[in-house]
Each structure stands twice: as C-alpha cells, then as structure tokens.
Amino acid sequence: MGGQSDKWVLMVTAQTPTNIAVIKYWGKRDETLILPINDSISVTLDPDHLCTTTTVAVSPSFDQDRMWLNGKEISLLGGRFQSCLRELRSRASDFEDEKRGIKIKKADWEKLNLHIASYNNFPTAAGLASSAAGLACFVFALAKLMNLKEDHSQLSAIARQGSGSACRSLYGGFVKWIMGKEENGSDSIAVQLADEKHWDDLVIVIAVVSARQKETSSTSGMQDSCKTSMLIQHRAKEVVPKRVIQMEEAIEKRDFPSFARLACADSNQFHAVCLDTSPPIFYMNDTSHKIISCVEKWNRSEESPQVAYTFDAGPNAVMIARNRKTAALLLQRLLFHFPPHSDTDLNSYVIGDKSILQDVGVRDMKDVENLPAPPEIKDNIPAQKSKGEVSYFICTRPGRGPTVLSDSQALLNPETGLPK
Amino acid sequence: MGGQSDKWVLMVTAQTPTNIAVIKYWGKRDETLILPINDSISVTLDPDHLCTTTTVAVSPSFDQDRMWLNGKEISLLGGRFQSCLRELRSRASDFEDEKRGIKIKKADWEKLNLHIASYNNFPTAAGLASSAAGLACFVFALAKLMNLKEDHSQLSAIARQGSGSACRSLYGGFVKWIMGKEENGSDSIAVQLADEKHWDDLVIVIAVVSARQKETSSTSGMQDSCKTSMLIQHRAKEVVPKRVIQMEEAIEKRDFPSFARLACADSNQFHAVCLDTSPPIFYMNDTSHKIISCVEKWNRSEESPQVAYTFDAGPNAVMIARNRKTAALLLQRLLFHFPPHSDTDLNSYVIGDKSILQDVGVRDMKDVENLPAPPEIKDNIPAQKSKGEVSYFICTRPGRGPTVLSDSQALLNPETGLPK
Known part of the structure; x- marks a missing residue:
C-alpha cells in the first residue's frame, strides 16, 4: 500500500437501476444467506428516472468506514451491509496506478477504510425498492474499485x-433470480433473460400512492408468511415454477397478453399469501384496489390486456403498458380517476418521461379536469374521482443495468473523500 | 281441497336467525344443487337482534304466487326460490283443520297459490347474510304450513x-354444514354441533362498515375463484378439513384461544383466495383492515386472544369476544378508533344488546369523545381516529334456531292474505 504520499483518494462512481418483480420473491429458505423459496423474474427500470448513484472511495487517510445517504451520514453497522463488504474484500485483487503512484495489494483492502456516498434520484421513503438499487450499487461500485x-x-x-x-439490479432488461439448490447459496444468482432493447415497446407508469399506515417491512413480513401461511409452500412449489417457465416464454416472444396475465395473477397471489399470514399483512390499500379495478375493467373491455399491474410490499402500483399509445390511454384514465389536489402543479404530478403527457394531450391542470370518462365506465355507475389519493406518477420504461460514471459525477470530493 | 267456503286463509309465521361462518364456505362443486367444496362451521346469531320473520299463507282465493320483502312486493321468479318451492311441494302432506273446515290433500299443494311476506329486523343491504336467514325462514315456515x-x-x-x-340457519348455537359426497346432494346437510347454551359467555359485536364500492356477489365471486384461483383447491382439500376438526374440538371444549386463532386465520384465508382470483375480489376495505389491526394488536398485547374476527363477502367485521368483560373492552377500543360523525345519536350508533354500553361506562357522545387510548397503542405512533368509517355497531350473542310465532305476529292479514 502507499505511494509517494498517503494523500491519495481512489474512487469509483456507479449508477444502478431499481427493478420491479413480475414473478414475486416472497419467503426465504435461509435468512442469513438470503436464499429464496422460489425463482423470481423482474423488469429493470430505466435509471434515468429511478436509480441509485454511489461513489465508493478508499484512502490511507480515512480513519474509519463512513457512509452518507442522500447527503446525510448514516451508520454502516447493518449486518447485511457488513456481509457484502466481507465478501467483496475477500475477493479483492491487487491494484496499481503507476501514474498516481498508488499500489494496493490484495491483503491491503482489509485495512483500508471506506467512504461511501449514495444518492437516490427518487424519494427513498416512497417504497420504490431503494434498498435493492442501493445494495446493488454498493456492491457493483466496490467490485470495480477493488x-x-x-x-x-x-x-x-x-x-x-x-x-x-x-441481485436482480445487476442487469438491465429482464432478469431472473434463480433460487439455486446449494446450501452455501453459490448457485442462487441472477441471470439476464433479455436486455432492455429486446422489448422496447413497453412503457411503465408508477402510481406513488399516499400511504397513511406504517407498513410491515418485507424482511419480517416474509418471515411471518413462511411461519404461518398455509398457502405459501403450495405457491412456491406448485404455482411459481410453472409461472416462471411461462413468463420466460412470454418475455422471449414479447407476448404481452400472457405477460400481463401472469404478472397480475402473481402480484395478486403474493398479496393473497400476505393476507393468509398471521397476523395478516395488508400492503395494498383502497387506492391500490381502485387502480386494479380501473385497469381490470379496461383490460376486459378490450380484446386482450392493454396493461399489466404489479404491487410490491406497499400500496404503489407499477403498471406496464404494451406500448406508448396504450400508456397514454392509461395515463388519461389514471389522471381522470386520480386527479391531484387542486393546488398541485401538473409538472410535479407526472414526472419521469413527461413526453407521454403530450400524447395524452394534457398540458395543464385545466386539461386534467376536462378529461372525459373512459368509455368502459359508461354504465350506470357514476364515475368515481379520488382526488389526492395518488402523490404523483412516474413515467418510465425498461432500462439498462449498472454503469460506471466518470469521476466528474462522483459524490465525494476527490481530494478530501468527503461529500461534495 | 276446500271447506264450507273458499274464503279461508291458512298461514304460518316463523322467525329464523342469521349465521356467521367461522370456517368459511367458498366454492361450489355443483352450481345447481349448491354443493360446496368443503365443510363449513358457523355461529348462529341471536334472532332478537338479527333475524328474518316470514309469514307464508295459502288460500283457494289467491290467484297467483306473490311475495313481499320488508313491505315491498318483489318477484318470485328466482330459480333458486323455485327449486326450494318444488322440493317442498313434493314433500308436502295432507292437512286437515276440522274446526275451520279446511282439508288439503298432498296433491292439492301443487295447485294452491302462495302469499309470502318477509321482514328483516336489520338493514337488508348491510351485508349481514339476509339472504341466508330469508331462505331458511321461507323453507322452515312453508315446511310447517305444508x-x-x-x-x-x-x-x-x-x-x-x-x-x-x-342451511346453517336451521339450527341455533354452533352448526356444521357437511359438504357430503353424494352427487344428488342428499348428504350435504347442516347439523348442530352444540346449542347456544353450550357456550353462552361469548358476546358478538358487529361493525357495519360504510361501503362505497359495489361488491361482487358471492355467487359470481366463488364461481370466479373456482375457475381462476390456484390456491382454492389446496385450501379446500388440505387446509379446511384439518381446521374443521380443530374448530369442532375448540367449540366442544370452549377453548377460546383456539377458536379465535382458527376463525381469524380462516377468514383471512378466504379473503386471500378472493385476492388470488382473476380479476381479484376485494371484500375488505381500509376500515376492515384497521379493525383487524386494532384487534390483532390487542390480542398480541394480552397473553392469549381476547377477540376473534371474521369477515364475509363484504367489509363488515363480526367480532366474537370471549365474555362480556372482554366485549366491553372491545367496544371501548372500537368507539375510540371509530367514533361516529358528531351529529350521530349514540343510541342509534350502538344497537342490539345496549347493556354492553353500560359496562363500557359510556352514556353519551361526550363519553365517547373522552375515551382514553387503549394501553397497547401507547408507543410512538399517534393514535388514529377514523370518524364516520363505521355506520353502526350491533351487540349480540350466539342465539337460538328457527321458531314458529303465533298468528298474532303474522305479517299477513288472516282474512285477506295481504300484508298488514
């Protein structure tokens, strides 16, 4: 270790996407190694709209490991963080930068302290898989550094x-997490089924739903389900294996109707298992239910499904539309049923890829108020509007995997190793 | 048939209770005969608070079958009503009242027209199994008449x-509907497990929840579940048979903790199967979820369960407390979390056995407003009050089976056979 001086700071900055499961992971067979009871399949979301950026740095001048999340220093003591760190250090290689006079031997990595700065380009508390993207980015950036x-x-x-x-955020596009069979977890890995260009018609709309109640964490929720649900084993052993095969096929063939039916059924079954848990876990709320009813009614009025929906461990809806045209029709329906509070700026109510809004023909709040009721609800039931139940919408699409960013985009100062 | 004149009206008035399943019926193996895919177990509710009263009458002067529900004439064409009528007529016996000069031969019953008047002592639309009590009362009264x-x-x-x-409303107390094996349904019958005196500590509190959305009928809901749920067969074949045995034992031994655990788990599993249906069925809403959380939190803070909850095909909660003292503590919690709108009279907000209110020490709305937060929610979360989400509470208990009432309580005029 060392160089001409101990002043050097070596760092890597990376960006990693979030992902949304379309065949759900729920239940572990090993709590420490995090080994699941079934395979799962996800779609990686475009990091332009939802991602974590992380800078990891080492320097002989750092006297302890430190971490900052969204600019605020946080504790690095989490057991799971430490497991990852241990695994990474044990696999580190020699590093040399002759120009800068930096030389780090494999064994040195154990002694060097780390500075880590991480930033989500979306609200951390919104229930949008920030921990998945965060952990993946931490591992990816450190692997490059080491x-x-x-x-x-x-x-x-x-x-x-x-x-x-x-693990599913290490790839772009469509990703499968193979549950594996080994006790040590070595074969419980993610593989890419197809990259994001394979099926680039898809458009994703996320409804961030205003939640009032504190939610059960997914870690303790899936523990409770494994202990108490009488349905979870049947799901893991009999239902999911068939669905995984069908979903792989649907993705390979870009068969949207099958993709949508499988994604919706699997999301609902995951929430059914939560409800079958003691005490029961409710992640979806009345707003989530209304969004499902809206999509189901529309899908049924068309010849084949236009939109798939899926919900993780929270009330937010992730909707996948078969193409841009369908996405515009979806957004039209969503804005009709879930208008914002009147003092909300449309510009902050629909974020991400705002170009979809133009396809809807909506430029301001007045246009939102004048949206017509969708034709499929023309029957006797008066159209229900639920103002303020959605905090905002994010328009996005399937996206790329992790990337290394240039040092100019680093979150840490290259001289001090402290947040910029 | 006949007598000195054709002016006579022969009638029977009966009263039949509603029932609430604690092991749920969901799914038919035969749609026409209504044969279920699993056994179910119910508690009969006290007819003093929830019942149907029905008067059935025949007279040679009636020129067609007619029916009145809650004073309003309705159509009698329903196929299921007609199946019951056909079954009853085919089993009718000779009848003779020498004093009144009435003589009806078995074959005459086919020709005599019926007048039926039925009345629920609770709101029909409240989702409180009015059709179960209604059908049972119709069959019971006609069986007596014929x-x-x-x-x-x-x-x-x-x-x-x-x-x-x-079928479960034909008995008081605790009732099991045996699914049976015969194709013709002859062994798909209800039997009494224990009468209402066997376990008379139990107190039942029903929260009638204000529903906004139109619900899926249970008939079409269970059809959809049977067609599309990947979990319903596992529930019917693997889970329910064991639960039925355990529930029978819990009832026999008056083992409240087991009774409560089984009832809650089975209610939640029934709703889980609804959620696993395509399109998913949501009977519980956010208010139902809040009631469950309130009961679960309290049960967990005590050494063993104090209250069981169960939900049928709607958002109303039926809660079974182990005794009067527990019921008072339950009502206290419910009134704390779910106060009525300020203009509501307490007298119309808690109905049925109002004596429980005295045990709570609540005499008026001011007392409701001053209720302290339950000790189990003393933690950092601010106590949530959800005003107006419950329409009213009904306090009741397990009750008796069908009874024949005197002619003075008939709903039809004994001379004209028309509603009084």
Missing part, C-alpha cells in the same frame, strides 16, 4: 446477501 | 338449494 474479477452473476450472489432483490 | 315430516337436517338440504349458507 478490482474484482467476478462477473455480474457472481456479483449478484454478493448483492443478494445484502438485500435479496438487489 | 305439514312436512322432514327433520331440520332434511330441511337444511332444501334451504341449501336456495342459498348455500341458509
């Missing part, structure tokens, strides 16, 4: 030990 | 063909 020879699948097994679904 | 020799179990098989859960 010069690991491991490929993405091997890195996914490390990220998995930090946060199960994080 | 002089059927069949016992209650055989009558239950007839009522079953009108509305599945109606």
